[in-house]
Ligand code: AMP
Ligand code: MN
């Protein structure tokens with residue numbers, strides 16, 4: 173089976189490596205084809221495609237869209253999207269525009285907890301106010317020594333239910349799937365095990381996603397624990413979804429799996445890349 177990894181981040185959102193450095197790492201890891209799937213932006217795709225070409229690595233242009241599904245934040249990955257698509261670009265622009273105001277509120281909440289100046293520091297790390305994310309706050313808190321590492325920053329302050337969590341309204345599930353399909357892409361439900369949904373809501377999400385035109389779910393991902401693969405494998409088969417595999421790599425020291433190092437999909441699944449990789 174080819175080594176295909178369909179979920180990775182770069183400095184164009186909350187990753188630590190440039191698109192070029194990410195592709196260089198993928199080449200060293202023996203990846204046959206890699207998708208760059210930055211949060212709510214297509215900015216890194218041109219650089220990544222050029223780097224992939226030079227390295228002889230296959231490239232899949234992608235994106236990871238932030239979605240609000242009721243009170244739950246969901247991520248939908250688009251694969252083989254057209255980076256020039258007007259409908260997709262306009263949709264992403266709309267979601268990104270809320271990030272700056274939300275980041276100011278996160279900064280206010282942290283100041284209230286006694287940590288001054290985190291907004292400016294996080295912005296300096298993000299470099300671009302349209303993509304500023306909780307990860308940039310987490311990196312600052314870790315650098316400052318307030319927490320041991322970025323994971324602890326989420327666990328203590330930034331995750332849902334913690335004191336510096338600021339709720340935010342992202343795209344709707346229908347919008348995200350429609351934009352992806354409108355750009356010629358395939359919509360993939362990212363790391364479904366991360367949403368902490370009861371079985372009934374889980375079934376509801378999968379049905380709705382399918383109804384809007386979603387075609388695949390991530391089964392083997394760096395954001396699932398290995399014990400979870402079997403459940404999502406069953407769900408993919410039960411609902412007739414194609415299956416995806418991706419590290420959800422953010423950078424050295426921040427992600428459990430480097431690109432192309434996860435186990436392969438079980439042979440009973442139809443990989444999402446069967447749609448384009450023959
Ligand atoms: P944002 O889009 O600003 O809400 O940031 C979301 C990003 O933060 C995700 O893509 C992950 O990279 C990271 N993240 C979210 N929740 C957690 C968590 N509980 N632990 C570690 N990282 C997280
Ligand atoms: Mn992220």
Ligand code: MN
Pocket residue numbers: 236247362363
């Ligand atoms: Mn995600």
Ligand code: MN
Pocket residue numbers: 179181236420
């Ligand atoms: Mn991701």
